[in-house]
Amino acid sequence: MKNPLVAPAAAFAAGIVLVRLAGFSSAELAVCAGGFALLALFGHRHRWPWLRWTAIGLSMLAFGGLDAIWQKDPPVPPIPEGPLLTGCVVEPAVASGDRHQFTLELQPGVRARISTSSSAGEFVYGRRVQVEATLRPVHGFHNPGAFDLEAWMARRQIYWSGSIGKNKRSEVLPGACGTPWRRGLEQLRASALARVDILYPGDAYRSAMMRGLLLGDKSGIRKAWIEDFRRTGTYHALVISGSHITLVCGILLLWRRFFGYGSRTVLVASALIAWLYSLVAGGDAPVLRSAAGFSLFAVAALLYRRTQILNLLAAVALAFLAFDPRQLFDASFQLSFLAVAAIGAFLPHPTLTLLESPNDAQALLESRLVAETLHLLFRVPMKLCLGTMRGAVQLGHFFWEALRLSAAVQVGLALPMALYFHRLSATGLTANVLAVPVVSAAVPVGFVAVFTGWHWPAAIAGWLLDVSQAIAAWHALREPAWRIADPPLWLSLALAASLVALAARWPSRLLPAALTTLFLVLLVWHPFPPSQQPGTLELTAIDVGQGESLLLSLPNGEMALVDGGGFPQFGRRTPPQMDVGEDVVSPYLWSRGIRRLSIIAVSHLHDDHCGGVAALMENFRPRELWTSFAPDAKVWRALEETARRCGVRIRVLKEGDDLDLGGVRWQTLAPARQQRWTGRPQNNDSLVFRLRHGRHSFLLTGDIEQGVERRLLEEAALQHVDVLKVAHHGSKRSSSDAWLDAMNPSVALVSAGTGNMYGLPHPRVIDQLNTHHALILRTDQDGLVTVRSDGRYLTVGKARWEPPEWRLLDLD
8 A cells, every 4th residue: 555544544533523513422432443443454464455554543532532622622711810011931022013012821721912001022932921901802703604713712711802002001021931942043034034034124025025935924914015926826935844854845945955974964854954944934833734744754765765745645644643633623734734735646756765867768869869950050058958858848848847736736725725715826837836836945055145145146136036026917907807606515525525535546537537536616607596585675784893894794685795894094104904805705705605796885985894805805896886885985996996897897976876776776874965974974874775575674874873864864755664783883872762763773783893992883773773672683792694575574794603593573
């Protein structure tokens, strides 16, 4: 058996998944694991290989489940009392926008992420500090398809976040904490990062990119700088992973080739340097896995064993999953292992060895014949002709192998790339062949610059970065503007099965190849309807934190979005790294299989409502963009330019501009026709829509305040509504008593952020809604919330509810 560890590793991983899907006790799994292990020994003793391997697989399945049960997430500890926090800095401060963030360990295994405006030099690893900060639980976005921030931070033992204000206490205490070896590594890392900054004075782009490329510090990298790399599937070249370990260790292994001695010493030194580099570069899981893989390769080479890629991969996977089975559900773990597995499975030489592969004799013979022909025709020296032809053959062979490797990885990662990033790059095949070698060349040159302090290698490394950026930008211009919605489960399973069949090297690979191609086309094309209930009007308030984004699924199947969420800027010099439209709203829409929106409406031009709209127009290409004002202001010009580029028609709506969309009448109630732009966005600029479906009416209010509410009541434009989107996140400046008395809603939706600094929704508003016996749905407490009407009944749902949806009978 060429790869004896692959099947046990796969069974171990399957056991981890099985425990998550079905409830098993540790006693049940322990009995199964022991019984199957004895059965495997019985099969081995009687030389029944089929029984032995089957029992080993089932035993590993049970052991994987046991491991997952034994290493479940610990309970969240109680939040510390009092504003003064004393602890040890275990992760040094890094830049985060205009502030710095560091990790403070309050007690063993209990940490908090603290934000400060102080300099990063105060908070380095191993310092004992006392700070005045109010802690709040780590909170992500509770939408289907959203990244589970709480679980990810809990794995790092971080349970709270806090902020040190301007006049708050912050001091360094005497004494040191942490481990001496870690303090040494952090000092080495800090020194290297400082050298990078010295090499690129005044060049924020090159400095930040080289810090990330060489040492894994991504804190200074802006999203716009790497967007072309993301779109073309070449971003992995900028992230420290297996390729960096291979490159660093490969340079040492060249010692053996050039000097012909010291191979065993060089192998041991390379493995040690791999671990040292992985720790200095931040010690993230991907680079640690790469160091472990290289160490196993080095051990095999020292024992004169040929190493199968898939076998090596399975050994590393088993070790890391046994240590932490939760890694199996990390995107980085899956992408790392699937990429290497694709290379080992689809390429014909899945063996690692220190021996140089023999040259293709046929290619050498043909290149010699061409060289002799050139020598006779043009009287060029034979030695020059022969060297040129051999160089051309080797260069062509390199690019051909790189193209095959890129294709194998692209196909192998198609499904996880679609599920996690909703991208499949059409130009990635050639972009990787061209950009990755250039970025790889920048790594050793950059290290030479860091070690020596010379500026000329730093300039070369910076130039190589610029070349790779130009390659990515050129390909990005030719990249189709498609994004991929979540595929149906059957398609995901079918594509995975076809890839396994293709990798199994059947006598005829034509059928698996044809099926794989078909499923890839379906994955990109996505000819499947979105998840919705026909004939139903649905209003979903997406959890976007302290902002607002409302999805409407209309009775005829069309989809509309009112607002795209965002973060208030408050004049910040640097925009937030997260784009709510791209990173929060879009993943939820894709999780429902939505590829197109009919319209996007911007209620008004405050950042927390329109900040994510540009990305949403790029991703979902609506027919129209509705707005209340189209002023000559910076925030609108950016949206207008995106709409023009995406072919989106702009429609300015005022009171009385009623529209039919999706089988529903949209009645526009505000802003008033006589209302004018004041020079900056106002809450009362908000569009107000009333929608009716059967017996039910829905009112979408934006951020209107009590002045607009009074006008609508005085004009008798509104009466009772069944579903009210509470204005301005539940602010006391909206939702007057008279307004709520007149609306008397059955269901009230409040979009607000957990623990927001404004104290929204205001207690008075909540009390008034309770007085009217309204069912209150809050995104800060319930996550994503949904109300549906089939014309007769209302049903509601919450992202955090375990029971099925509740049904409310409309008695009006």
